[in-house]
Amino acid sequence: xxxxxxxxxxxxxxxxxxxxxxxxxxxxxxxxxxxxxxxxxxxxxxxxxxxxxxxxxxxxxxxxxxxxxxxxxxxxxxxxxxxxxxxxxxxxxxxxxxxxxxxxxxxxxxxxxxxxxxxxxxxxxxxxxxxxxxxxxxxxxxxxxxxxxxxxxxxxxxxxxxxxxxxxxxxxxxxxxxxxxxxxxxxxxxxxxxxxxxxxxxxxxxxxxxxxxxxxxxxxxxxxxxxxxxxxxxxxxxxxxxxxxxxxxxxxxxxxxxxxxxxxxxxxxxxxxxxxxxxxxxxxxxxxxxxxxxxxxxxxxxxxxxxxxxxxxxxxxxxxxxx
Numbered sequence: 001x002x003x004x005x006x007x008x009x010x011x012x013x014x015x016x017x018x019x020x021x022x023x024x025x026x027x028x029x030x031x032x033x034x035x036x037x038x039x040x041x042x043x044x045x046x047x048x049x050x051x052x053x054x055x056x057x058x059x060x061x062x063x064x065x066x067x068x069x070x071x072x073x074x075x076x077x078x079x080x081x082x083x084x085x086x087x088x089x090x091x092x093x094x095x096x097x098x099x100x101x102x103x104x105x106x107x108x109x110x111x112x113x114x115x116x117x118x119x120x121x122x123x124x125x126x127x128x129x130x131x132x133x134x135x136x137x138x139x140x141x142x143x144x145x146x147x148x149x150x151x152x153x154x155x156x157x158x159x160x161x162x163x164x165x166x167x168x169x170x171x172x173x174x175x176x177x178x179x180x181x182x183x184x185x186x187x188x189x190x191x192x193x194x195x196x197x198x199x200x201x202x203x204x205x206x207x208x209x210x211x212x213x214x215x216x217x218x219x220x221x222x223x224x225x226x227x228x229x230x231x232x233x234x235x236x237x238x239x240x241x242x243x244x245x246x247x248x249x250x251x252x253x254x255x256x257x258x259x260x261x262x263x264x265x266x267x268x269x270x271x272x273x274x275x276x277x278x279x280x281x282x283x284x285x286x287x288x289x290x291x292x293x294x295x296x297x298x299x300x301x302x303x304x305x306x307x308x309x310x311x312x313x314x315x316x317x318x319x320x321x322x323x
Contacts, residue, residue, distance in 0.1 A: 002071045002301040003288040007049040007061065009088075010039040015202060018092025020181045024122065025295025037089050040297035041273055043082035043188060053290055061299075074269030074302035075323055083321040084251055086273055086297060087184040088121075091176040096208065097130060097151055097196040098215075100189065102170030105218040109191075113170050116186030117229070117246050117253065119317060120164040121277065124179030129166050131174040131227035132156045142221055146212045151196045158228055165229040165245045165253075171220035172227065183275055185319050187250050193218055231255070245317075254318045264300070264307040272300045273319040281311030292316075 011021075011029055017036020022029050029035060042049045042061070049061040056064065061082060069078035089095075100114035118129070130152055137145075137154065145151045155173055160166075160180055168174045173195070176182065193211035201207050232244040239260050245253040256262075258281075266272070274283075276296045283290045283298065285307045292298060292314075300307060 002056075002064070002068055002303050003054055003285050004283050004290050004304060004307060005051050005056070005064075005299040005301070006053040006290060006296065007041060007299060008052045010042055010047050010049065011035050012037040012039065015200070016091060016093040016095050016178075018090045020090040020092070020122070021088050021295075024181065027295065034092070035090060036092075037087050039085065039087050040275070041082065041084065041086040041299060044085070044190065054288060068301070071303040072271055072301045073323060074271070079323055081188055083188055083323065084273070084319070085186050085188045085190075086275070086319065087186070088295075089176060089180075089182050089184050091178055091180045091182075093178045093200075094198050095176045096194045096198070097155070097173060097175040098192050098194045099173050099219045100168075100170050100191055100193070101218045102220075105171065106191070108217065109214060111191040112187070112189035114187050114189035114191055115169045115248060115250055116184055117168065117248070117251075118166045118176070119183040119185075119245065119253070120160050120162055120166075120180060121183055122162055122181040123160045123164075127160045127179040128157045128177040129160045129174075129180070129227065130155045130157050130177060131166060131168060132172055132223050132225055133221065134224065136222040136224060139216055139221065142219065143212070143216060146195050146215065147210055148196065149199070156226060158226070163231075163255075165231060166227045167229050167246060167248070168227060169248075171218060172223050173219055174227070183317065185251055185253055250322055252320045252322070255315070256318060257315045258309060258311055259313050261311060262309045264309060266300075266302070266305045269302055270320055270323065271302050274298045274300060275317040275319070277315045277317060279311060279314030281309050281314045284308040284310065
């Protein structure tokens with residue numbers, strides 16, 4: 001029988017990362033130079049989340065998905081792997097300007113499509129997000145500025161503050177600026193085409209590889225829309241407020257603030273991931289209990305249709321993959 005699952009984070013050390021994930025959430029983690037990303041929910045061939053709590057401790061997410069497909073997803077036709085990859089990202093320095101393929105480009109390059117969104121957890125006063133273009137570009141114009149400092153000048157640069165939401169569909173040029181800690185919800189993909197890396201080198205002094213030829217074919221060069229999303233308030237009363245952050249073909253994301261105990265009743269089939277932003281509480285499902293605190297990601301299987309959250313005040317994100 002499945003129950004609310006706390007999974008062990010998988011940490012990635014990239015040259016732009018820092019230590020904010022560890023210090024902000026008071027985590028004990030394996031020793032490494034930087035903690036650029038924490039893969040909170042991950043079902044990849046090379047990295048697979050393991051259960052941290054309860055009778056299933058030590059089992060991989062992939063093993064549970066294969067053993068309990070209906071209990072997890074609520075469908076007789078489950079996906080081959082968990083459809084989302086959920087991360088914490090600490091941009092101590094600028095990330096590279098990059099692009100991910102959309103569905104069509106992924107077929108062309110035999111790669112994985114990737115649409116994602118960012119929820120800003122913390123940001124320095126001058127932190128920025130780079131995403132989308134100020135004006136359309138031809139392929140020839142894009143090729144001239146790709147790999148140069150002229151590329152970020154051609155892109156939107158938006159100030160980022162706590163609770164902002166940004167949408168990055170496949171094909172949109174983007175980069176996370178320095179001084180930002182965020183929650184990333186994305187299709188389960190690790191395909192990235194790097195276009196510009198701010199002139200820096202890797203730890204060994206060599207330049208990072210660029211993928212300009214692939215980027216030219218993948219980038220939506222007429223994409224001039226703002227990546228910032230307007231939050232939609234769905235419900236507010238003295239006990240609870242609910243906001244819709246984003247609803248796209250691959251996932252939906254809501255924000256909930258509960259000021260007292262809350263019953264989480266699922267009315268539609270499917271699983272959910274809860275990321276706890278502020279406050280503490282206890283999740284209760286039948287005879288299973290799990291203490292939750294800021295920085296924790298909990299996978300709620302389909303079969304857990306009635307979960308109680310005991311709290312005196314908590315804010316959390318609800319992520320629903322679309323199958």
